[in-house]
Amino acid sequence: MKGTKLMIMIIVTILGPVGLVQASALSIYEIQYTTDANGTSGQHGNVVDCRGGIVVYKSSGSRTKLTLYDPNHPDAWGGIMAKDRYGVGAFAEVNVGDWVSFTNVEVEDFGGTTFLQYKSENDPNFTIVSTNNPLPKPLAVTVDEIAAPVEGFDAWLVADHHAEKYEGMLIKVIDVYVKDTGYGKAYDNYILESNVDPNLACWASDYMNDDRDGIYHPYIEIGQNFCGVAGVLEQYTAEKYGIYYDYYQLLTTGTENFTIHQTADFDDDCDVDFVDFSTFAGHWRQDGCNEPDWCGRADLTKDQPNGIVDTFDLLKFAQHWLEGK
Ligand SMILES: [Ca+2]
Ligand SMILES: [Ca+2]
Numbered sequence: 001m002k003g004t005k006l007m008i009m010i011i012v013t014i015l016g017p018v019g020l021v022q023a024s025a026l027s028i029y030e031i032q033y034t035t036d037a038n039g040t041s042g043q044h045g046n047v048v049d050c051r052g053g054i055v056v057y058k059s060s061g062s063r064t065k066l067t068l069y070d071p072n073h074p075d076a077w078g079g080i081m082a083k084d085r086y087g088v089g090a091f092a093e094v095n096v097g098d099w100v101s102f103t104n105v106e107v108e109d110f111g112g113t114t115f116l117q118y119k120s121e122n123d124p125n126f127t128i129v130s131t132n133n134p135l136p137k138p139l140a141v142t143v144d145e146i147a148a149p150v151e152g153f154d155a156w157l158v159a160d161h162h163a164e165k166y167e168g169m170l171i172k173v174i175d176v177y178v179k180d181t182g183y184g185k186a187y188d189n190y191i192l193e194s195n196v197d198p199n200l201a202c203w204a205s206d207y208m209n210d211d212r213d214g215i216y217h218p219y220i221e222i223g224q225n226f227c228g229v230a231g232v233l234e235q236y237t238a239e240k241y242g243i244y245y246d247y248y249q250l251l252t253t254g255t256e257n258f259t260i261h262q263t264a265d266f267d268d269d270c271d272v273d274f275v276d277f278s279t280f281a282g283h284w285r286q287d288g289c290n291e292p293d294w295c296g297r298a299d300l301t302k303d304q305p306n307g308i309v310d311t312f313d314l315l316k317f318a319q320h321w322l323e324g325k
């Protein structure tokens, strides 16, 4: 018996630490997935190890936030934010595209959003597991899947927390316009309303956008149409002046998140399909293309002007095939 115990101790000493840590480390999915009506993580309050994921965005500012993506769960519960809670420069060496894993990070549902808090008192650590990982394309969701909150007597509250599964994920909505600005606790939210169904709207904010000018990105004006708006979804709960807030906001991160004109979309319906190809084919081999029409815009490589619709334009068309809706 004694001998067996000793042998186990030896095995654990030799193999255990690495094996045990790996086995007990949680995935992003395991931290985020919840059936709680309010969307609260079952790991809230726990100090955990996390296998982490690919950094798809790193915020500027002192309390750096990493938006992490779990490629094993591209459709739901596959994103989370890690935060340098005290702004000690912990993530200085981390870059977008790195796969980062963590030990001793505190799971905290803070203001509605689940964070991996990097707090010195828990002796946290992280490892850059690999670099230059491919970044995901934003997951297309319908506007009603991240529906705007509803105004009550003293509150702006979402009807339910079905959007929770997209929290921390890079998502996009398509075919929307800016209905209004100046909403939310910090008055920095704008309403994106569906061009297809005016009953459907969601909220967005540019506070994490590196290219914003003041509160908003320069593109944000009432009435502005977008073929697509992408960003990271964040839940936000707060109280201010006796008004209670609980909403999900699409956080844009840069100019590239806004698609005003879908390239190769010749009929301006925000997609690239056979209708657009028919237009393209109608201009095939046409030359003398110039401003403002550029041969019905079929001269897609007009930035390297050759004024002719040729194989280079076909190649560019193919790159955008079926983009949009
Ligand atoms: Ca949440
Ligand atoms: Ca969550």
Ligand SMILES: [Ca+2]
Binding pocket: 264, 265, 266, 267, 268, 269, 270, 271, 272, 273, 275, 276
């Ligand atoms: Ca089209």
Ligand SMILES: [Ca+2]
Binding pocket: 299, 300, 301, 302, 306, 307, 308, 309, 310, 312, 313
């Ligand atoms: Ca051309």
